[in-house]
Amino acid sequence: RKEVEQDPGPFNVPEGATVAFNCTYSNSASQSFFWYRQDCRKEPKLLMSVYSSGNEDGRFTAQLNRASQYISLLIRDSKLSDSATYLCVVKTRTGNQFYFGTGTSLTVIP
Amino acid sequence: DTAVSQTPKYLVTQMGNDKSIKCEQNLGHDTMYWYKQDSKKFLKIMFSYNNKELIINETVPNRFSPKSPDKAHLNLHINSLELGDSAVYFCASRAEGTGSGYTFGSGTRLTVV
Numbered sequence: 001r002k003e004v005e006q007d008p009g010p011f012n013v014p015e016g017a018t019v020a021f022n023c024t025y026s027n028s029a030s031q032s033f034f035w036y037r038q039d040c041r042k043e044p045k046l047l048m049s050v051y052s053s054g055n056e057d058g059r060f061t062a063q064l065n066r067a068s069q070y071i072s073l074l075i076r077d078s079k080l081s082d083s084a085t086y087l088c089v090v091k092t093r094t095g096n097q098f099y100f101g102t103g104t105s106l107t108v109i110p
Numbered sequence: 111d112t113a114v115s116q117t118p119k120y121l122v123t124q125m126g127n128d129k130s131i132k133c134e135q136n137l138g139h140d141t142m143y144w145y146k147q148d149s150k151k152f153l154k155i156m157f158s159y160n161n162k163e164l165i166i167n168e169t170v171p172n173r174f175s176p177k178s179p180d181k182a183h184l185n186l187h188i189n190s191l192e193l194g195d196s197a198v199y200f201c202a203s204r205a206e207g208t209g210s211g212y213t214f215g216s217g218t219r220l221t222v223v
Contacts, residue, residue, distance in 0.1 A: 032209050034211045042216070044153070044212075044214050045214070049211065087153070089211065097155060098155070100154075102152050
């Protein structure tokens with residue numbers, strides 16, 4: 001079983017739509033959670049960390065559900081510039097390793 | 111003012127050659143990594159160094175040898191390149207013990223022909 005699993009999509013949504021991605025993780029001892037964004041032929045860049053109480057950054061909201069072992073990313077009022085692959089990243093409490101999901105592809109359509 | 115820089119950006123080489131990719135970070139981070147992203151876009155860790163000490167060595171062929179001359183540099187040397195080594199290789203760094211995520215370099219696109 002993979003450490004981190006994401007629906008690869010693709011998600012094609014119109015501008016202005018709200019879209020949500022989920023990511024499940026297998027290790028209940030996971031400690032830190034992140035969402036990264038990767039544009040085509042570019043490096044992944046940190047979008048936001050995910051905190052236990054949930055957190056918001058502008059149009060982006062991240063949530064953590066430890067009981068069900070998943071994290072989510074909600075994007076409101078989608079913009080064309082939101083088109084990218086969104087990577088879920090999980091770090092376990094022990095060891096120094098981060099596990100990446102395979103990414104969810106989002107295309108925002110005019 | 112690039113935080114994590116890797117060179118070269120593109121590398122095309124023949125099977126059997128030996129090549130190196132260099133990485134440098136100016137963030138003062140104490141941990142550096144090499145990741146491989148294959149054609150299916152899956153990012154897989156290869157190596158991790160903390161203050162020049164190897165702490166993660168995943169099941170990578172021993173043709174791949176990382177070298178960290180100091181904590182700001184982590185180079186990757188690859189011997190006897192094979193077609194299957196074609197991928198994008200990302201260097202990354204982070205500040206250990208802070209709960210922060212990675213900062214990635216812009217990647218090296220390696221094509222073995």
